[in-house]
Amino acid sequence: MGNSFGSRADNFMQPAQTNNSDASRDQNQSNNDSLAVWEAAYLRFETPAQEIQKFETRLKKLGAEDWPRDIEIVELFCGRGNGLRALHNLGFTHLEGVDLSSRLIGEYQGPARCQVADCRKLPFENECKDMLIVQGGLHHLPTLPQDLEQTFAEMKRVLRKTGQVLFVEPWLTPFLKIVHAVCENSLARRVSPKLDALATMIENERTTYEQWLSQPQIISDIARIYFTPTHESFEWGKWNFVGIPR
Ligand SMILES: C[S@@+](CC[C@H](N)C(=O)[O-])C[C@H]1O[C@@H](n2cnc3c(N)ncnc32)[C@H](O)[C@@H]1O
Numbered sequence: 001m002g003n004s005f006g007s008r009a010d011n012f013m014q015p016a017q018t019n020n021s022d023a024s025r026d027q028n029q030s031n032n033d034s035l036a037v038w039e040a041a042y043l044r045f046e047t048p049a050q051e052i053q054k055f056e057t058r059l060k061k062l063g064a065e066d067w068p069r070d071i072e073i074v075e076l077f078c079g080r081g082n083g084l085r086a087l088h089n090l091g092f093t094h095l096e097g098v099d100l101s102s103r104l105i106g107e108y109q110g111p112a113r114c115q116v117a118d119c120r121k122l123p124f125e126n127e128c129k130d131m132l133i134v135q136g137g138l139h140h141l142p143t144l145p146q147d148l149e150q151t152f153a154e155m156k157r158v159l160r161k162t163g164q165v166l167f168v169e170p171w172l173t174p175f176l177k178i179v180h181a182v183c184e185n186s187l188a189r190r191v192s193p194k195l196d197a198l199a200t201m202i203e204n205e206r207t208t209y210e211q212w213l214s215q216p217q218i219i220s221d222i223a224r225i226y227f228t229p230t231h232e233s234f235e236w237g238k239w240n241f242v243g244i245p246r
Helices: 023-044 050-061 084-091 146-160 174-183 188-190 193-203 206-213 217-228
Strands: 072-076 094-099 113-118 129-133 159-169 227-235 238-245
Touching: 023 193, 050 084, 050 094, 072 084, 072 146, 084 094, 084 188, 129 146, 146 159, 146 217, 159 206, 174 188, 174 193, 188 193, 193 206, 217 227
Parallel strands: 072 094, 072 129, 094 113, 129 159
Antiparallel strands: 159 238, 227 238
């Protein structure tokens, strides 16, 4: 990815800290502005119907049709909850969501119980869930590898021994490199509102996104400390991982 994306995303996705200094207030304001811009771009990137359809197709491809419909599933980093709506459409009946953004969770309408919480400290008992799903959330963690280890440790803690994890995250495949190159083309952005929304999201999550894409081996190694993969694939700029707890 080139350097033309603006860099306004230090500590992106972190709640503003209480601190009285002017510099710190300015930084918090800048983080909050960046968050608002990112969330607005995320909401216009795909319509809910498009996103739900994408999630249904993806979940089926990763084996969801074989899962018992009454298992306890939590979608972590669930955003506005379209992953939960896809799971509901596929017939799953015990659904919960967790996300740091009350604004995005507020967009969700459906039967799942959603909580505003930090996925680095999950609000669940030990070994009480059957399936933990993350779709595009891990790459928002501010400090790698520590936050990833903490999140995976929490996931393993709340997962039953018979449970599974599924995550889908960006991966720097040749396809994603092409997408990045096109995102830097201002004409392409003017012609395609979807591309412009994607480029805006990348601009406003640049710090964590680049940190994530630049450490594939470390990420893959940490995943394997906590989970044994039962399926792993890399396609269309995504890492698809399904695993069981070690
Ligand atoms: C790219 S969005 C993905 C949302 C959803 N999974 C989807 O695919 O539509 C990333 C989400 O992660 C959330 N997030 C970032 N850091 C988080 C954390 N530490 N704990 C919980 N949620 C977090 C953000 O609020 C945002 O909704």
